[in-house]
Amino acid sequence: MMDILITDRRLEPVKEKVLAGARLDADDGLLLFASNDLAGIGGLAHYARTKRHGNRAFFVHNRHVNYTNVCVNRCLFCAYSRDAADKGAYTFSMEQVREIAMAPENRRVKEFHVVGGLNPALPFDYYIDLLRTIKEARPDATIKAFTAVEIDFISKAAGLSISETLARLKDAGLEMVPGGGADWKWWRRFMQPG
Ligand code: SF4
Known part of the structure; x- marks a missing residue:
């Protein structure tokens, strides 16, 4: 052996x-x-x-849904984030999310990868609606959503513990979380302006 x-x-x-x-x-x-x-x-x-x-490799047909680029963290390395008043700042409506999920070019997508900025204007219900909207539109696809930094931020918006927040998000359709953002405390400490 x-x-x-x-x-x-x-x-x-x-x-x-x-x-x-x-x-x-x-x-x-x-x-x-x-x-x-x-x-x-x-x-x-x-x-x-x-x-x-054996030597075969498998790939997931994946579509990113970056629901907002407004983020309070503004990490120095991040070219994606904006302040709410900046040109180019956006937050998807549920109509826009549904359109993405049901777009003909996304017909064969098997996993929606949902990540975004830390937008203080979004209530907890936004995240619940986001997951439900994708799941209703595409029950055949898996939802991977929210990095560790987002989960922490969402739990504060919800006023719930991390485990209660995850339980509520799972009820709404969350099936797995991506690996990014687990180092957020480090980034916050070392990469913030000032
Ligand atoms: S938390 Fe994420 S979206 Fe926000 S500034 Fe940092 S890397 Fe960009």
Whole structure:
């Protein structure tokens, strides 16, 4: 049997499961999350992928819905964000969101990737409507929405905890979240003007 070099010994039980083709559980996920053994984890992931699919790669047909570019953060690296009064600032209406979801060129889209700025004018219901509108228009597609910084911002707009906010968003159609924005506190600290 092929061996995979891991330097983090805590990952041995995970490695055994991967080599045996067994399913990982939540505790394994936490172990992987806490480990710095990037090459070892990559080796395990590569083994699991090639065992299932060989050299074939699969892609999701994805459409971004960037619902607003108004953002209070104004990170210095970001060419996308605007202040509310700036030329080019926008926020999609639900009609516009529906049009995107149902556009003929998006007929084959299997995943809507919904991310935007931190717009203080938007109430919590906007995010609920956003998810519901896409789901109603395209129940066959998956919704991946809101980076960590957005979830944090939305929870404040909602006046709810993060877990309650996520539960409400899931009820409205949220199925997964993208990876970006988890470093937002770092960016806020180091990349803000002044
Ligand atoms: S939080 Fe996102 S949208 Fe807002 S300024 Fe930073 S990178 Fe741009």
